[in-house]
Amino acid sequence: MSISIQRPKGTQDVTPAEVYKWHTVEQIVKNCAERFGFKEIRIPTFEDTGLFVRSVGDTTDVVQKEMYTVSATGDSTFTLRPEGTAGTIRAAIENGLLNEGFPQKLYYVLSCFRHEKPQAGRLREFHQFGCEMIGAEGPAADADLIALAKSVIDMTGLKNIELNINSIGCPKCRAEYHKALKSYFNQYKDKLCSTCQERLEKNPMRLLDCKSEEDKAIAADAPVILDYLCDDCHAHFDGLQKNLKLMGIDYKVNPRIVRGLDYYTRTVFEFITTDIGAQGTICGGGRYDGLIECLGGKPAPALGFGMGLERLILTMQKQSCEFMEPKTCDIYIAAMGERAIRESIGIISRFRSEGYFVEYDLVGRGLKAQMKYADKIGAKYVMVLGDNELDSGSAKVKNMKTGEQTDISLGEKMLEDFADRYYETLMAEDEMFRNFVEAFGGEND
């Protein structure tokens, strides 16, 4: 079969067979964020192009070659958000959230768009859980934000996720560092790979992250940013590490963590896995103290992170983590014969108006096939309805797990009878369903 229209490159369909995985991480993420006092914010899918140019940075790859920009009528152009921070900060400024007291803690789950060549863990439309904290300057805020990301990862059940942290300083100390880097690498200019020769001019910090073996060897002895931090930045980074230790969060200082978005200052961090191929950064973030002012807000320190939901799910699958199983129907009504089918409609309605999850035959299956179907969809109970039952005013309800059957009256007391027998069992399963996330978190500690 050939379909003429297929999904755009780099996009994904999530079929019913897979959504429950999304429901799982969405619940976990929401749950964690709210336990840390973050409130959800929802922002537009597209923004004025200038917003991203100013915040993400006009020299970054993201802005230079990965944005989906459309020109609407007239002169303004809009861009599908390539990340969530810019829009969130814009919204915070625009809605006066910065005047409501600090810290302002916001989270979101949204899709982002980047025109890249797809590969494992990299899509053109991908989904991000993000948190932004505004107005907190001290390192305790950085540590708390990292703790939030860590608690999400723990709750998913993931293992072997490495936290890397670094400080890239403030604009002042970074300028010094850039000078030092340039003069260091200039000695080896001829030996560097071609892309690195370019990077030397544009963004020397990127050289530290080159994959080429020769460049790596050269970079090994390059000056380290941490030696160039000003006193304030140094103290901040120290403070962060102390807090992480107090929280019992393992980390590794990695001077090569650089981040590709211009707005970062001081703290940057990544949670990395090696389980899903080359794109192993599950979560990345850091501090961006200058961004708010840059976007026209009253100057305020801020920090945040983005977590890639696809990558999270990929890693969870790789590690065989558990997902919240989808809920299945409470009772399947199997009717046979014209009269019973007609009468069953009313019975089904009564169950449904009580809040039960009910299914019944809509495609004309025989009784046996209905039983089979009920089993397939995981129905917990099946009620068989035929002429005999209608005449006698009571029907058998079968427990599909144990196979045992009991009589339930079809009269006024039907719902009462059913509830007497099964309500507690059903509620117990329902409760398990609702508390899944918490239960999960508990197991991991």
Next chain:
RNA sequence: GUGGGUAUAGCGUAGUUGGUUAACGCGUCAGUUUGUGGCACUGAAGACCGUGGGUUCGAAUCCCACUAUCCACCCCA
């Protein structure tokens, strides 16, 4: 943007000295007598073998191009 791999039913696969109705597993549907699922058995539906050219008496199988997809570089979540 650069490189490499792959392209056969809904899904996963088999199918090389090119040769009649393209095979298997899962799934779907229907049956295995009388009103009850999971197992087993039987049967059915479902593939223009990615697209377009070429070689040949004959191509899923060989050649070319294109497209899609995957992986990697780059970059990032």
